[in-house]
Amino acid sequence: MSPSYNNNSIFAPWNDPKEKPLIEFKNVTKNFGSFTAIDNQSINIYEREFFSILGPSGCGKTTMMRMLGGFEIPTEGDILLDGQSITNIPPHKRPVNMMFQSYALFPHMNVEKNIAFGLKQEGMPKDQINDRVEEMINLVQLQQFAKRKPSQLSGGQRQRVALARSLAKKPKLLLLDEPLGALDKKLREETQFELMNIQESLGMTFVIVTHDQEEAMTVSSRIAVMDHGKIIQVESPADIYEKPNSRYIADFLGDVNIFEGKVASANDDAIQLEWAEGQEKLQMEASQPAKIGDSNWLAVRPEKISISKEKPIDADNILKGKIWDIGYTGNISVYHVQLPNGMTIKAQEVNRRRLANRELTWEDDVWISWRKTAGTHLVK
Amino acid sequence: MQSSKSLKEWIVIAIPYLWLLALFLIPFIIVFKMSLSDYVVARPPYTPTINLAEGWQSIKDAFAAFDFENYVFLSEDDLYIKSYLNSLKIASISTFLTLLIGYPIAYGIARANSSLRSLLLMLVILPFWTSFLIRVYAWIGILKNEGLLNLLFLKLGITDAPIQMINTDFAVYVGIVYSYLPFMILPLYASLEKLDGSLIEAATDLGSTPTKAFWQITFPLSMPGIVAGCFLVFIPAVGEFVIPDLLGSNSTLMIGKTLWTEFFSNRDWTVASAVAVILLLFLIVPIVLFQKHQEREGANL
Numbered sequence: 001m002s003p004s005y006n007n008n009s010i011f012a013p014w015n016d017p018k019e020k021p022l023i024e025f026k027n028v029t030k031n032f033g034s035f036t037a038i039d040n041q042s043i044n045i046y047e048r049e050f051f052s053i054l055g056p057s058g059c060g061k062t063t064m065m066r067m068l069g070g071f072e073i074p075t076e077g078d079i080l081l082d083g084q085s086i087t088n089i090p091p092h093k094r095p096v097n098m099m100f101q102s103y104a105l106f107p108h109m110n111v112e113k114n115i116a117f118g119l120k121q122e123g124m125p126k127d128q129i130n131d132r133v134e135e136m137i138n139l140v141q142l143q144q145f146a147k148r149k150p151s152q153l154s155g156g157q158r159q160r161v162a163l164a165r166s167l168a169k170k171p172k173l174l175l176l177d178e179p180l181g182a183l184d185k186k187l188r189e190e191t192q193f194e195l196m197n198i199q200e201s202l203g204m205t206f207v208i209v210t211h212d213q214e215e216a217m218t219v220s221s222r223i224a225v226m227d228h229g230k231i232i233q234v235e236s237p238a239d240i241y242e243k244p245n246s247r248y249i250a251d252f253l254g255d256v257n258i259f260e261g262k263v264a265s266a267n268d269d270a271i272q273l274e275w276a277e278g279q280e281k282l283q284m285e286a287s288q289p290a291k292i293g294d295s296n297w298l299a300v301r302p303e304k305i306s307i308s309k310e311k312p313i314d315a316d317n318i319l320k321g322k323i324w325d326i327g328y329t330g331n332i333s334v335y336h337v338q339l340p341n342g343m344t345i346k347a348q349e350v351n352r353r354r355l356a357n358r359e360l361t362w363e364d365d366v367w368i369s370w371r372k373t374a375g376t377h378l379v380k
Numbered sequence: 381m382q383s384s385k386s387l388k389e390w391i392v393i394a395i396p397y398l399w400l401l402a403l404f405l406i407p408f409i410i411v412f413k414m415s416l417s418d419y420v421v422a423r424p425p426y427t428p429t430i431n432l433a434e435g436w437q438s439i440k441d442a443f444a445a446f447d448f449e450n451y452v453f454l455s456e457d458d459l460y461i462k463s464y465l466n467s468l469k470i471a472s473i474s475t476f477l478t479l480l481i482g483y484p485i486a487y488g489i490a491r492a493n494s495s496l497r498s499l500l501l502m503l504v505i506l507p508f509w510t511s512f513l514i515r516v517y518a519w520i521g522i523l524k525n526e527g528l529l530n531l532l533f534l535k536l537g538i539t540d541a542p543i544q545m546i547n548t549d550f551a552v553y554v555g556i557v558y559s560y561l562p563f564m565i566l567p568l569y570a571s572l573e574k575l576d577g578s579l580i581e582a583a584t585d586l587g588s589t590p591t592k593a594f595w596q597i598t599f600p601l602s603m604p605g606i607v608a609g610c611f612l613v614f615i616p617a618v619g620e621f622v623i624p625d626l627l628g629s630n631s632t633l634m635i636g637k638t639l640w641t642e643f644f645s646n647r648d649w650t651v652a653s654a655v656a657v658i659l660l661l662f663l664i665v666p667i668v669l670f671q672k673h674q675e676r677e678g679a680n681l
Contacts, residue, residue, distance in 0.1 A: 071581055091584045104582035108600050117596075118586030169586065 011221060012236070013046035020083065022047045022173065022205050023068065028077035030063055037063040039229040040077070050199050050206045052216035055226035056252075061209045064226070065175050068207060069098045081172065092121070097171040101178040103162035105150040111137070111161050112146045118169045136164040139198065156187050163195075167202065176208040180215060192218050213253050217241065225249055241301075243287070246380045250299040255334075257305070257345050258378075259298040263290045271377055273298055276341045283316040283372035288379060297378040302348035304374035307335050307360065308367050315369030321345065323364045328355070335360065337368050408660070415653035416446035426650045450654035460655065463638040464662065470549070470624075470634060471617035474556040475564075478613050479606065481557065482564035486605070487598075489565070490572035501569070504562050516555055516626050523551050523627070551627035552634075556617050563616075564609035571605030572598070604673075611670040615663055635659055 013019040021044035030038040037060045045051045053061040066072040067079060070091035079087050086094055097118065105114050115136050119129045137146055140160035150158055159179065166174055179195070180188045196219050199206050210216050216223050217237045224234040225248075233245045244250035247258055259282055261275030271290055272281040275298070284298050312318060321337035324344060328351075335347045347368050351358070360366060385393075417426040428442040454460045489500045507515060522528045525542040533539045545551055575598060583593035621636030628634070635655065643652035 069581075069585060071585075091581070092587050092589055096585075098582070098585045100578050100582055102576065102578050104576065104578040106579060106582075106597060117583070117588075121587035121592070165586070 011048070013049070014044065014222065019046055021045060021080075022049075022082060023207075024078075024080040025064075026078045026080065028067065028074045028079060030060075030067065030072060031075045036229050038067075038074070041229075041231050042077075043224060043231060043234060045205065045207060047205055048203055049221045050196065050208070050219055052220040052223045053207065053209045053226060054213060054216040054223050054252075055211065057211060059226040060229040061211075061226050062177065065098070065177055065207065065209045068173065069096060069175055070094050095171055096173045096175060097166040097169055098175040098177065099162050099166040099179050101181060103150075103158050103182075105158055105161055105165070107150055110147050110149050111142060111153070114150070114161055115165045115168050117165065122169070132168055136168050139167070140164045155182050156191070159183060159191065163198075167198070167204075170202070171204070173205045173207065176206060178210055179208060181210075181212075188212075188215070189218075195219060217253075225252060227252075242376070244299065244376060244378070247297055247299065247378055250376065250378065255302050255346055255348075257300045257302065259300075261296065261298070263292050263294045263296050266290045266292055270372070271296070276339075276343070279319070279339075279341065280317075282375075284375045284377045285372055287377040290377070290379065294379070298375045299378055300370055300375040302334060302346040305345065305347035305368050305370045307337065307347040307349060308369070309359065309364065311367045312369045316372040317375075318367055318369045319345070320365070320367055323360060323362055323366055326360075326362065333358070335366075337366060411653045411656055413446075414650055415450055415657050416448065417650050418445070418447075418449065419648050419650045424649070425647055450651050451658070453651060454654055454658065459633075460635075460638065460658075463633045463635040464658070466633045467618050467620075467635040468662070470552060470556070471614050471620075474553055474560070474617050475610050475614040477553060477557045478560055478564045479610060482561055482568055482609060483602075483606075485561075486565045486568035486572055489569050490575070504565050504569075508562065512559065513622065516559065516623055519551070519555055519558065519627060520546060523554065546627065547629040549628065549632055552624050552632055555623035555627045556613075556620060559623065560613040560617060563612040567608035567612065568602060568605040571602045571608075575601055607670065607673050611666055615666060618663060619659055 023043075023045035025041055025043045027040050027042055028038055029036065029040050039060075041064075053064055055061045063072055067074055070086070070089060070093075074087055077087075078085050081094070081096070086096075106117065109117070112133050115133045116129050119132055124132070137143055140163055142157060142160055142164070145153060145157060150161065153161065159182070163179070166176075176195075180191050183191060192215060195206070208216070208219065220237055222234055222236050223240050225232045225240065227248060233240055233249050235243070240249065241253055244253065250256045250258065259273065259275045261273040261282065264272040264274040264281050266272075266286065266289070269286050271284050271286045273284065273296060274281055282298050290296055306312065306315070311320075319339055321339045323335055324338040325336040327334040327336070331351060333349050333351055335349065337345045337347055339345060345368055414426055417428060419425060420427045428445040430442045431438045485504070489497055489504070492500055520527070523545040524530070525544065525546070527546070529545065530539075530542040533543065545554075579597050579601070580590075580593050583597045584590060588596060619636045620634060621640055624632045624634040624637050625640070628637075639652055639655045639659070642648050642655060646652075
């Protein structure tokens with residue numbers, strides 16, 4: 001971990017052994033019949049975290065969340081909240097609220113009544129309920145819509161009502177199941193920042209389930225990437241992107257070029273990877289000790305690779321190739337460069353110049369290069 | 381270009397209206413006309429009769445002879461008022477009992493897993509494959525003094541002597557509830573099946589116990605099904621004739637039976653018609669309410 005993360009001003013309770021986690025999953029397994037949805041997993045989530053569970057559909061992320069909400073009971077293991085086991089506590093007795101993917105707004109109640117629902121169950125006095133409802137309506141800026149039924153609201157407005165309703169009881173932990181999935185891209189991006197602001201200002205702990213990696217990267221303090229019922233890696237967005245622990249993570253988050261090869265030399269932190277006949281060995285920094293002759297991988301993000309017509313002089317890894325395809329998305333261009341051995345490498349450049357002035361084009365012979373610190377050494 | 385309906389569209393629209401005209405409005409006008417006529421010993425047993433061959437004058441004469449004498453008669457003899465009130469009472473109680481029994485059944489079917497669900501629905505509809513009359517007759521075999529139920533009670537030692545069940549109001553309730561139960565279950569099922577399970581989860585998540593969640597969420601959201609089911613049971617139950625006739629006692633007054641007696645035993649078609657017209661007026665109120673309710677539901681969804 002880089003030294004900046006040990007700085008006290010940065011929020012990283014997971015690095016502080018004195019911090020007590022708010023949520024602890026202890027060897028939790030969940031089976032549905034013969035299907036294992038969660039396979040003996042343990043994680044800690046700390047107070048005030050914005051914790052994302054990210055993964056493809058069917059990876060078990062929703063099951064993790066539903067176990068926190070009390071809608072599924074673990075087959076084995078224990079879940080603790082504030083040090084107390086909540087494994088067998090029914091949903092209506094947990095200080096945890098959930099924002100459902102479908103929003104699950106009560107169609108026969110207007111916005112106010114939806115928000116007041118949870119408070120009424122507590123038996124809160126009427127005037128206090130009214131104050132809290134007003135506070136929540138102001139928080140999500142739905143003042144003009146307080147008397148409307150959910151069917152008279154737009155998707156974005158419904159999402160806000162659902163959020164306000166789940167926040168109204170000021171739960172210790174708020175669960176958000178794909179909260180922005182039904183919104184269009186623009187609105188989703190705006191709402192992400194709003195969610196972060198709300199989470200910060202209320203000082204609550206959020207656990208969000210999503211399959212949208214950009215969303216997870218934007219909002220989270222930490223991301224847990226899951227696959228087939230297992231948590232593969234739990235890290236802050238920057239670390240999980242820059243220091244993936246496996247090819248799966250590297251490939252799942254963003255775009256990546258992966259070179260497979262044998263360790264040719266390994267001394268101190270430097271590793272040379274013998275990856276293709278007639279090609280120069282690739283230089284990288286070791287993420288962990290490696291033995292000569294081991295099968296290892298080098299992962300390099302496309303934006304870390306430079307592309308040029310002239311052979312660069314100061315790069316650690318330099319490969320020659322031909323531009324085979326260009327993916328143009330307006331702000332950036334992704335060059336697909338074919339190497340002599342047939343492998344295609346993606347290199348990404350920001351389009352600082354207008355398209356007409358671009359100096360690289362199809363079939364051009366080019367050089368691609370990157371520094372040895374730009375790639376990630378992977379052993380699995 | 382203004383779009384105008386094509387001939388085909390007009391035909392499609394016209395069919396239901398023609399159907400209602402031929403099978404409801406015209407028969408109703410005939411019954412209404414009869415109710416304004418007077419009883420005579422003749423064939424047909426009422427006067428005046430309109431003879432279209434005699435032209436306009438005959439119609440004019442007939443209209444001059446029409447009066448509300450039969451309606452006045454209905455209000456004077458408390459037999460009819462009692463029949464109406466008793467019909468409403470029996471229909472209301474039966475509807476309530478049907479709802480009480482039908483709701484858990486519909487709820488159970490809606491919650492069953494999908495492979496079982498179609499089988500259970502099939503079982504609800506299955507009785508319709510046998511004639512209604514036979515099913516009501518079967519209840520005589522169950523409820524009579526030496527019937528199956530009394531035999532069972534005697535065997536189990538619950539009673540020493542058979543309990544009188546047949547020819548009582550109790551038997552009428554059993555018959556109506558049994559016969560109309562599917563009409564309650566099906567609309568209830570339709571609205572419960574649509575209910576999004578995550579709403580219940582959301583309610584419990586917000587601190588509602590499962591029981592409270594039922595009354596706060598499930599019950600109000602199944603209201604369209606409850607209303608539809610209640611009307612579908614109540615409306616035919618008010619005019620029910622076969623069940624009180626076969627299972628009820630002679631003192632079970634229901635307007636359907638009274639009407640039958642008036643028409644077939646007394647051969648007083650004019651009074652019978654007046655009874656029918658009043659019955660229709662009684663039923664129009666709930667029918668219009670039902671229609672209004674359906675429209676509101678349609679607008680909400």
